[in-house]
Structure formats: C-alpha cells, structure tokens
Amino acid sequence: MREALRTIKENTLSHEAWRSETLNMIASENITSGAVARAVASGFSHKYAEGWPTARFYQGCKYFDEVELAGNSLYYQLFDAQYVDLRPISGTNANLALFFGLAERGDTLMALHTSDGGHISHTGFGSAGIRGLEVTTFPFDQKEMNIDPDAMVAHILEVRPKLILFGASMFLFPHPVKEAVDAAAEVGATIAYDGAHVLGLIAGKQFQDPLSEGAKVLTGSTHKTFFGPQGGLIVTRGLEDDLLGKMQWGVFPGVLSNHHLHHVAAKAVAAAEMLDYGEAYAQAVVRHAQALAQALYEEGLDVLCEEKGFTESHQVVIDVSGNGGGKLVAGDLEAANIICNKNLLPWDPIERSDDPSGIRIGVAELTRLGMQTHEMAEVAAFYRRVILSKEDPSAVAADVTSFRSGFQDVHFGYRWEDI
Numbered sequence: 001m002r003e004a005l006r007t008i009k010e011n012t013l014s015h016e017a018w019r020s021e022t023l024n025m026i027a028s029e030n031i032t033s034g035a036v037a038r039a040v041a042s043g044f045s046h047k048y049a050e051g052w053p054t055a056r057f058y059q060g061c062k063y064f065d066e067v068e069l070a071g072n073s074l075y076y077q078l079f080d081a082q083y084v085d086l087r088p089i090s091g092t093n094a095n096l097a098l099f100f101g102l103a104e105r106g107d108t109l110m111a112l113h114t115s116d117g118g119h120i121s122h123t124g125f126g127s128a129g130i131r132g133l134e135v136t137t138f139p140f141d142q143k144e145m146n147i148d149p150d151a152m153v154a155h156i157l158e159v160r161p162k163l164i165l166f167g168a169s170m171f172l173f174p175h176p177v178k179e180a181v182d183a184a185a186e187v188g189a190t191i192a193y194d195g196a197h198v199l200g201l202i203a204g205k206q207f208q209d210p211l212s213e214g215a216k217v218l219t220g221s222t223h224k225t226f227f228g229p230q231g232g233l234i235v236t237r238g239l240e241d242d243l244l245g246k247m248q249w250g251v252f253p254g255v256l257s258n259h260h261l262h263h264v265a266a267k268a269v270a271a272a273e274m275l276d277y278g279e280a281y282a283q284a285v286v287r288h289a290q291a292l293a294q295a296l297y298e299e300g301l302d303v304l305c306e307e308k309g310f311t312e313s314h315q316v317v318i319d320v321s322g323n324g325g326g327k328l329v330a331g332d333l334e335a336a337n338i339i340c341n342k343n344l345l346p347w348d349p350i351e352r353s354d355d356p357s358g359i360r361i362g363v364a365e366l367t368r369l370g371m372q373t374h375e376m377a378e379v380a381a382f383y384r385r386v387i388l389s390k391e392d393p394s395a396v397a398a399d400v401t402s403f404r405s406g407f408q409d410v411h412f413g414y415r416w417e418d419i
C-alpha cells in the first residue's frame, strides 16, 4: 500500500513539473487560474446536493445554495440564456442529457462523422447509440473543412431527423446553423449545438453565437477554451417548456444523481473570469491560432485550409501523412516536450484512428500563459525541427523547456486571495 501511495504522489508531482516545462497544445485542454483551482479543492468536493437550490433532498446545503445561485446568474449573463444547467459533470454527460431530453429511442440524430470532426458522444457507438438513436451524418465538404450547407438542407428534408446537432472536436470554421433553420422547422427538428471546444470563444464573442443563429440548446465542456475546471453545462434559449422540462429530467435523475459541487463553485469563478477577460482572451486565441498556422505553413508543413486563412477557432490541423503519420509525429513531439494529439482527417477511414493522417493543435493554454502573437513563430520552428528536420527530440526538448520557463503565470484569471 505504501508503495502504491508513493507511486501516486511521485507521479502527480512529476506530472506537474513536466507540464510546467512543456508546450501543452492539446486542443481540448487549458490551464486554470489559482482561484478556479482553489474552488475545486474546496470542501464542496465531499457534499451532496440533489435537487434545486433551497429545495434539496439533502440537508447541509445552505452555503452551497448561494454558490449555485450565484454561479447560475453569472452564466445567464454570459450567454443571455433562458435556462442554464451547471450540473452535467462533462460535455459527454451534457450531450447524453440532451439526447434523453429531446429525443426518444429510435429517433434520428444528425451529427458529424468522427473523421469529419464529430465527437464519439455523437455516434452510434457512443452516447447517441446508448440512447438508442439512429445517427445520420452531415454531408461534409473536405476542401472547405465544413458541413456542405446545400447538401445539408437536402439531407434534413430527406431524413427528417428529430435532433440536429452541430459542433465538433475538429472545428476550424463556424457551422452553417442559420442555413438549417427553415429545413429544421419544416420537419419538426430541434437544433442543438455542441460547443465543447469553442465555448470560451463563444463566451468571448469571437465565434458564432449558435443560440442567436437558431440553435435552442448549447451543450459544452467548461475546460477546453473555457476557463475550467473539468465539467459540462447546458444553456438554452427559446426552448419549448415541455422540452426544457424533459431535458432537466434528463440531467437529474436521468444521467446524474449528485452533481459535483466543487466543480460548480469553480465553474462559477470561471464564468466571472470570462465576463471580465473573455473578449480579450478569445481575440488573442484566434489571433494566435492564425499566426501559428501561417508560421507552420511557412516552415513547410501541410497545414489545412490555407485558402481560407487556416482557421477561425483555437485549432490548427496539419496533414502529416507525408511525414510518417499522426502517431509517429505526435510521439516525436511529445519527446520534444510538445504535447498535441494525432487526429483523423476527413479522408481517413475510422479504422485508422490509431495512426491517422493528421495532428490537431490548439493554442488556448499558450495564450493563458501569456504568449504573444510573435511567439507563435518560435513555436512553429520547434515543430519544424521535430517533424521536418528530424532533429533529436531530446535536443529540441531542452530548448522548449528553456522557452517555456519564461511563461509560468496564468493570465486572464483571478488569484483566490483577490476575490
């Protein structure tokens, strides 16, 4: 037992030390402020609070009630919402609640194929399948790296889905939500939007606002471009009362009994940070992604969508099939202290998940660490040294560590002692 404990402690500390030396560019990750981290470590981590504020199934919630109400009000403000639910404990959990609330077993869900950027929770082998939904995929334009709007309208009218779910894991450009509204109304479908990846960009007003464009439900993760902690949420605008009630039932008792109260407290702090800094942060994120993509392209890498300016989000996608493939490249980058993930590209069959053609990189964490636009050229040069010049990754790692040592503080957020 002692040995196991030592292993846990040592590896936790090693992970933290290593992460402080790396460029973490996993597009679905970010770093939290001291205030958010402190709320996660609070006494709410071992408390139950099923039910609604002031109407709980458990005693001892008088302080947490105030926290949940304050958190909700910050999110209402942030998203100009009809209803906010901070209880889902992950983006997947929020999607599952959506599927339970807004669809019945046997209904059809329209979502993106995994190779085109769809998330596993949108698939027949993931949450949608567990809910018993039939999944049909959006027609995808590989050159535009986006849903084909005309073909999408025709497909909606033909297939008559119950639920149309926009949003993606590989997500470079805003989706054609507005273009789906009339067809969705004609077949009686509800439009929802999985903003797991781009939630912080939506909150910072630098990406499409799906709720203004015709989506009635926004689901998301709170820890990708948003300011953390790990968690999920649901936001609605204009959703019919009966559907809203069904979705609330989908959350509790559908996919949750207790929610994670310490994460609700931390999500509340993260929302305040977004209200204060979100716009400047999201502008910087998009600017950095575009600068990084341009610099990687100039270094000689096959960055997708040059004609479209590469990206309008926090992500950059590179085809590395000519450089040994996604598995090898992501592994070499990790050995050089650059952490990103291999990724399926639209032309990859799903069987290639273990060794796909692409890598996907994100700049949210670098931005929070205070990097500026001009630093993206230095980051791109590290990628070139590993992927094209085939330098020994350990030599690059030493330079990455030295570069990273200048970026140790979290920006766009609060210290606990300041709130």
Ligand SMILES: Cc1ncc(COP(=O)(O)O)c(C=O)c1O
Pocket (backbone or CB within 6 Å): 028, 089, 090, 091, 092, 093, 095, 118, 119, 121, 167, 168, 169, 170, 194, 196, 197, 220, 221, 222, 231, 232
């Ligand atoms: C589009 C999309 N939806 C949902 C999720 C799931 O989020 P979580 O990890 O919070 O369950 C992800 C995760 O990467 C995602 O990319």
